[in-house]
Amino acid sequence: MTIRDIQNTISGGSTVRSVIESAIERAKQDTHNALISVVEDRALQRADEIDASIASGDKLGRLAGVPFVAKDNILTFGSPTTAASSLLETFEAPYQATVIEKLEHEGAICIGKANLDAFAHGGSTENSYFGPTTNAVDETKVAGGSSGGSAVVVATDIVPFSLGTDTGGSIRQPASFNGVVGLKPTYGTVSRYGAVSMASSTDVIGPIATTVEDISLVYEIISGVDERDGTTIAVDEKNTVRDVMKMTIGFINELQSDGVDPEVQLKMDRAKEICRRNGHEIVMVDMPMLTHALAVYYIVVPAELSSNLARYDGIKYGTQIKSDNLVETYKNSRSAGFMDENKRRILIGNYVLSSGYFDAYYKKAQTVRTMLIAEYAKAFESCDVLLGPVTPTPAFSIGEKTADPLSMYLADTMTVGESLAGLSSLSVPAGVTASGLPIGLQISAPMKRDFDTLAFAKQWEIYND
Amino acid sequence: MNKISAEEIQKIATMSALSLSDDSAATLGSELNDILGYVQQLEAVDTDGVEPTYQLTGLSNVTRPDELVDYKVSNEALLQNAPSLKDNQIVVPKVL
Numbered sequence: 001m002t003i004r005d006i007q008n009t010i011s012g013g014s015t016v017r018s019v020i021e022s023a024i025e026r027a028k029q030d031t032h033n034a035l036i037s038v039v040e041d042r043a044l045q046r047a048d049e050i051d052a053s054i055a056s057g058d059k060l061g062r063l064a065g066v067p068f069v070a071k072d073n074i075l076t077f078g079s080p081t082t083a084a085s086s087l088l089e090t091f092e093a094p095y096q097a098t099v100i101e102k103l104e105h106e107g108a109i110c111i112g113k114a115n116l117d118a119f120a121h122g123g124s125t126e127n128s129y130f131g132p133t134t135n136a137v138d139e140t141k142v143a144g145g146s147s148g149g150s151a152v153v154v155a156t157d158i159v160p161f162s163l164g165t166d167t168g169g170s171i172r173q174p175a176s177f178n179g180v181v182g183l184k185p186t187y188g189t190v191s192r193y194g195a196v197s198m199a200s201s202t203d204v205i206g207p208i209a210t211t212v213e214d215i216s217l218v219y220e221i222i223s224g225v226d227e228r229d230g231t232t233i234a235v236d237e238k239n240t241v242r243d244v245m246k247m248t249i250g251f252i253n254e255l256q257s258d259g260v261d262p263e264v265q266l267k268m269d270r271a272k273e274i275c276r277r278n279g280h281e282i283v284m285v286d287m288p289m290l291t292h293a294l295a296v297y298y299i300v301v302p303a304e305l306s307s308n309l310a311r312y313d314g315i316k317y318g319t320q321i322k323s324d325n326l327v328e329t330y331k332n333s334r335s336a337g338f339m340d341e342n343k344r345r346i347l348i349g350n351y352v353l354s355s356g357y358f359d360a361y362y363k364k365a366q367t368v369r370t371m372l373i374a375e376y377a378k379a380f381e382s383c384d385v386l387l388g389p390v391t392p393t394p395a396f397s398i399g400e401k402t403a404d405p406l407s408m409y410l411a412d413t414m415t416v417g418e419s420l421a422g423l424s425s426l427s428v429p430a431g432v433t434a435s436g437l438p439i440g441l442q443i444s445a446p447m448k449r450d451f452d453t454l455a456f457a458k459q460w461e462i463y464n465d
Numbered sequence: 466m467n468k469i470s471a472e473e474i475q476k477i478a479t480m481s482a483l484s485l486s487d488d489s490a491a492t493l494g495s496e497l498n499d500i501l502g503y504v505q506q507l508e509a510v511d512t513d514g515v516e517p518t519y520q521l522t523g524l525s526n527v528t529r530p531d532e533l534v535d536y537k538v539s540n541e542a543l544l545q546n547a548p549s550l551k552d553n554q555i556v557v558p559k560v561l
Contacts, residue, residue, distance in 0.1 A: 090546075091546050092542075092545060092546060094538050094539075094542035094543045094545065094546070095536065095537075095538045095542070187521050187522065188521065188522045188524075201519065201520050201521060227529050228536075230524070230527035231520075231522060231524065231527075233522050233524065289510075292506060292507060292510060294503075295503060295504040295505075295506050295507050296507065298500060298503070298504055299504050299507075306481065310482075313482070314548065315547070315548070315555060315557055316546070316547055316555060317546030317547055317548075318546070318548075319548075320548035320549070322548075322558065323558065324558060324559070325558055325559060325560075326557055326558045326559070326560050327482070328558075329557075329558050330482040331482050331483060331484045332484070334481075334482050334483055335483050335484045335485075338483070340489075340493075343481075343483055343485075343493065344493060344496060344497070344500075346481045346483065347474070347477050347478065347481060347483070347493060347497060348497060348500060348501070350477050350480050350481045351469070351477050351497070351501075354477070354480065360508075361504070363517050364507050364508070364510075364512065365504070365507060366517030366518055366519055367512040367515045367516070367517045367518075368507055368510050368512060369517070369518045370515050370516060370517060370518040371510070371512070371515055373518060373521075405496050405499070405500065406496070406499045406500055406503055409500070409503075421521070422521035422522075447521070
């Protein structure tokens with residue numbers, strides 16, 4: 001389902017109310033546990049408002065009457081924002097995120113909140129207080145994560161687009177596992193006002209949809225400098241590549257390793273061949289620091305999130321487990337409200353930031369990060385975009401990695417580099433395995449060059465068709 | 466390589482305002498040791514003369530005019546999630 005499909009239904013005479021009622025009905029019948037809540041009253045009220053605007057001939061927004069779902073770590077009105085945790089199970093947002101306000105300004109209607117790993121910590125949506133989301137194609141497989149619900153609601157045609165968040169692959173990996181398109185925008189180009197913070201130096205909100213065209217439209221709407229988020233920057237407005245039909249495409253030698261599933265590798269070889277056949281130049285680039293990206297990531301991100309999650313004390317908001325003294329109330333509330341993976345990451349973060357370990361872990365990691373960023377810059381001197389796998393394997397089985405946190409982390413190995421460097425990076429379908437599981441192709445471009453990423457992705461859709 | 470002891474795990478847990486049972490401290494301890502064992506690979510990277518990167522945009526001291534902006538968020542909405550309220554104030558357990 002595309003945004004255009006919805007718009008055609010409305011221009012064909014259907015009311016927005018009926019479009020939204022159908023979307024709500026599909027959301028209620030979801031069998032993948034992709035949604036934590038469905039928004040009915042507010043969604044229908046907004047539908048009626050847009051129907052009234054249509055009746056009186058008002059100028060309509062670019063997404064008038066289009067239903068969408070937001071990941072449940074983005075503040076919205078109409079239902080709680082839980083971050084898939086018991087701690088925030090009943091949290092009612094006092095204001096909406098800038099991205100939601102921007103989408104509503106264009107007439108889009110939020111009909112539900114998508115499941116995720118609690119506080120977006122995870123790569124499978126199995127760490128949700130509300131239970132795992134299952135893969136859209138095979139219910140014995142994970143949806144991926146942490147934006148698993150956001151990918152599945154699009155893959156199962158509940159809504160044409162959704163919002164996710166990506167800190168180290170959390171949009172791209174579930175998009176890849178469910179056969180849809182997901183954009184991790186350049187760091188800073190989308191306001192995070194009203195998003196539940198995880199790692200401040202890599203967190204970014206981005207769209208998931210079935211086509212690159214829809215991704216582009218939503219990204220155009222949600223991006224831009226926001227005075228409510230002091231970390232926002234402007235994106236380059238148009239693609240900067242001189243000729244999208246003759247781009248230079250980089251493949252990274254370090255990602256052609258034995259660790260890549262043969263079926264995934266086959267699709268990457270095919271992608272390379274297709275690009276060559278269509279007149280693009282292929283270059284191979286060396287990025288030795290990329291082999292350390294995951295180690296850097298699992299120091300930097302826990303460090304940042306341990307600080308961000310310090311705010312959850314059970315006092316100002318959130319589930320409180322009361323004791324007769326303040327510190328015990330903090331401890332009880334946090335211990336009950338966080339999932340094991342949250343605790344694991346908070347502990348690592350506070351360990352690597354603690355006196356005596358700061359230089360050896362945190363500062364060392366941020367220094368290797370500088371070298372990684374320099375390697376990307378060098379790679380982009382010889383190519384317009386980088387292509388490669390999103391994940392080393394297709395979607396894994398539910399329960400397969402939950403007992404071994406390190407093995408779960410290793411599944412992020414191909415997406416964390418772009419996050420640490422703040423790049424524009426997108427996952428687009430590149431085929432399926434023999435058993436039908438989707439495989440994604442990752443397309444990355446330098447910071448602020450999201451429209452380069454999107455321009456190539458659009459070409460890729462044509463080649464891959 | 467440093468191994469985190471059970472005692473150290475409890476110390477970090479206290480710093481993190483988390484309580485851990487002995488069992489979960491043992492499990493978490495071995496998981497943390499696996500993870501720290503993995504990230505230890507960075508020791509081998511020669512980073513002499515390289516500066517760390519703490520943020521990506523290069524922005525600093527982003528300011529706006531010192532004017533009151535009405536975000537249209539009510540006190541009630543901001544306080545509605547507090548577990549315990551009295552006279553529009555958040556109630557906390559005794560501190561002293």
